[in-house]
Amino acid sequence: MPNTAQALPAAQESCAGSRLGAPAAPSLVRDTQDLLLSVENLAKSFTLHLRDGLTLPVVSGVTFDVVAGECVALGGPSGAGKSSILKMVYGNYRIDAGSVRIADGEAFAEVAGAEPRQMLALRRTRVGYVSQFLRVIPRVSTLDVVAAPLRAEGVDEETAKARAGALLARLNLPERLWSLPPATFSGGEQQRVNVARGFIGSQPLLLLDEPTASLDAANRQVVIDLIREKKAAGAGLLGIFHDAETREAVADRVVDVTRFEA
Amino acid sequence: MTTDTPLLTAQGLAKYYGHRLGCRDVDLTLHEGEVLAIVGESGSGKSTLLGLLSTELAPTAGRVAYRMRDGETRDLASLSEAERRLLLRTDWGFVRQHAEQGLRMAVSAGGNVGERLMAVGWRHYGDIRSEATDWLSRVEIAAERIDDDPRTFSGGMRQRLQIARNLVTRPRLVFMDEPTSGLDVSVQARLLDLIRQLVEEFGLAVVIVTHDLAVARLLSHRIMVMKSGRVIEQGLTDQVLDDPREPYTQLLVSSVLAA
Numbered sequence: 067m068p069n070t071a072q073a074l075p076a077a078q079e080s081c082a083g084s085r086l087g088a089p090a091a092p093s094l095v096r097d098t099q100d101l102l103l104s105v106e107n108l109a110k111s112f113t114l115h116l117r118d119g120l121t122l123p124v125v126s127g128v129t130f131d132v133v134a135g136e137c138v139a140l141g142g143p144s145g146a147g148k149s150s151i152l153k154m155v156y157g158n159y160r161i162d163a164g165s166v167r168i169a170d171g172e173a174f175a176e177v178a179g180a181e182p183r184q185m186l187a188l189r190r191t192r193v194g195y196v197s198q199f200l201r202v203i204p205r206v207s208t209l210d211v212v213a214a215p216l217r218a219e220g221v222d223e224e225t226a227k228a229r230a231g232a233l234l235a236r237l238n239l240p241e242r243l244w245s246l247p248p249a250t251f252s253g254g255e256q257q258r259v260n261v262a263r264g265f266i267g268s269q270p271l272l273l274l275d276e277p278t279a280s281l282d283a284a285n286r287q288v289v290i291d292l293i294r295e296k297k298a299a300g301a302g303l304l305g306i307f308h309d310a311e312t313r314e315a316v317a318d319r320v321v322d323v324t325r326f327e328a
Numbered sequence: 329m330t331t332d333t334p335l336l337t338a339q340g341l342a343k344y345y346g347h348r349l350g351c352r353d354v355d356l357t358l359h360e361g362e363v364l365a366i367v368g369e370s371g372s373g374k375s376t377l378l379g380l381l382s383t384e385l386a387p388t389a390g391r392v393a394y395r396m397r398d399g400e401t402r403d404l405a406s407l408s409e410a411e412r413r414l415l416l417r418t419d420w421g422f423v424r425q426h427a428e429q430g431l432r433m434a435v436s437a438g439g440n441v442g443e444r445l446m447a448v449g450w451r452h453y454g455d456i457r458s459e460a461t462d463w464l465s466r467v468e469i470a471a472e473r474i475d476d477d478p479r480t481f482s483g484g485m486r487q488r489l490q491i492a493r494n495l496v497t498r499p500r501l502v503f504m505d506e507p508t509s510g511l512d513v514s515v516q517a518r519l520l521d522l523i524r525q526l527v528e529e530f531g532l533a534v535v536i537v538t539h540d541l542a543v544a545r546l547l548s549h550r551i552m553v554m555k556s557g558r559v560i561e562q563g564l565t566d567q568v569l570d571d572p573r574e575p576y577t578q579l580l581v582s583s584v585l586a587a
Contacts (some may be wrong), residue, residue: 077427113573114578115574115575115578115579116575116578116579116582134347151440153570153571155568157564158564158566158570158571159567159570160563160567160569160571160573182550182563182564182565183359183362183549183550186563186564203521203524203546204517204520205517205518205521205523206521211358275510
């Protein structure tokens with residue numbers, strides 16, 4: 067049910083029970099088994115010291131949850147702070163205030179102020195990220211780039227490479243390219259490598275920053291299928307989708323980021 | 329294998345050269361398999377800090393402790409000279425910017441690698457030679473160069489030989505001081521990729537001093553930014569580089585030319 071839930075409080079909307087219509091009154095107490103991400107009162111601004119300390123407020127009071135099996139889209143125009151929110155959840159941007167908690171086994175791990183090695187462990191096993199641009203490592207083959215997250219989880223090389231190949235094939239990346247480093251690939255090819263690398267892991271929470279931005283219709287459909295499969299497997303996804311068609315196809319609800327304007 | 333006890337710990341480290349400050353107030357912990365980059369301009373104190381951590385310099389204040397292979401954490405100042413030398417030759421490596429300071433230039437490539445093996449008790453010539461050959465191939469040096477001395481090697485080859493010499497004893501901690509500076513860009517990329525692979529394969533802990541933020545981004549998990557002898561900012565590598573907080577870090581990051 068895309069785009070219908072903007073006005074509802076997030077906690078009610080994504081309560082599994084209320085979807086089935088079972089409880090008479092929607093409960094604000096979430097089944098924490100299903101809660102994968104909880105963002106509360108998140109705030110961010112940038113201070114540009116090279117511009118006389120100019121402060122650029124980005125967002126404040128950002129509050130929403132993501133539960134297992136749903137895809138939440140961050141909505142709002144460019145510059146509203148959508149990417150900054152994703153980057154804070156991934157530990158890539160610092161958190162000025164508020165809390166980002168990611169389900170980690172029985173407990174929740176706090177991203178704000180996490181030690182680097184805690185954050186890296188979370189990325190290895192709990193939260194994945196598909197960025198818009200691929201950061202290319204010289205001399206590393208496409209197949210190894212894609213297989214790396216699985217190798218980091220401890221999967222053996224042969225299995226990891228086989229699964230990487232299967233994903234690249236699904237994304238229609240010609241096999242003759244697999245042994246090459248993706249540095250010289252086109253934007254669309256690099257993005258498919260990026261998508262494969264992001265979807266190959268088994269992290270239960272996946273962050274997507276415009277995963278279909280430079281893809282043709284056929285490959286966009288593959289990404290839509292991949293997202294649906296992740297949802298069906300019980301993962302939670304948080305994404306930015308500028309392309310309305312993709313958003314309608316995958317998002318269960320939209321969190322309007324303009325509500326959190328700083 | 330990995331434990332929660334840090335491999336290397338420094339507390340309140342300071343070094344003064346007479347009245348001149350080298351570095352001060354440095355605290356750090358490093359765990360097994362962690363790669364820490366120390367970045368900053370020349371004169372920021374990063375090489376001094378590396379010297380203090382690796383016991384090449386004696387601190388004016390503070391202490392450095394290391395978890396030895398037997399699991400016991402020792403204050404490095406309490407080691408005997410023999411213990412310290414053994415540590416440097418076996419469980420530690422040090423890759424220097426200028427290969428001639430890290431290699432024995434008049435000894436063959438094979439000898440440079442084999443020497444470290446002999447220091448840990450290898451005696452059989454054939455074993456040493458075959459292990460050395462194996463390591464030369466790992467660092468992409470042709471086996472037929474094994475009897476040539478490093479004076480006949482290019483800069484990139486010398487650095488790769490230095491890496492083989494350091495890693496042959498399977499150290500747990502390697503210090504690197506600007507290992508790619510002064511090399512051609514293509515040679516640099518090859519060397520960086522090799523270092524990255526070996527670090528991953530052996531789960532090495534590394535403290536790498538570099539002024540090159542791209543090197544830090546590629547290799548390190550964490551960054552410490554130094555300025556005027558102090559650590560002014562630190563954290564996860566991509567966080568410090570993508571969201572730098574301190575004015576000096578913002579200047580460093582914004583000064584990099586995008587290729």
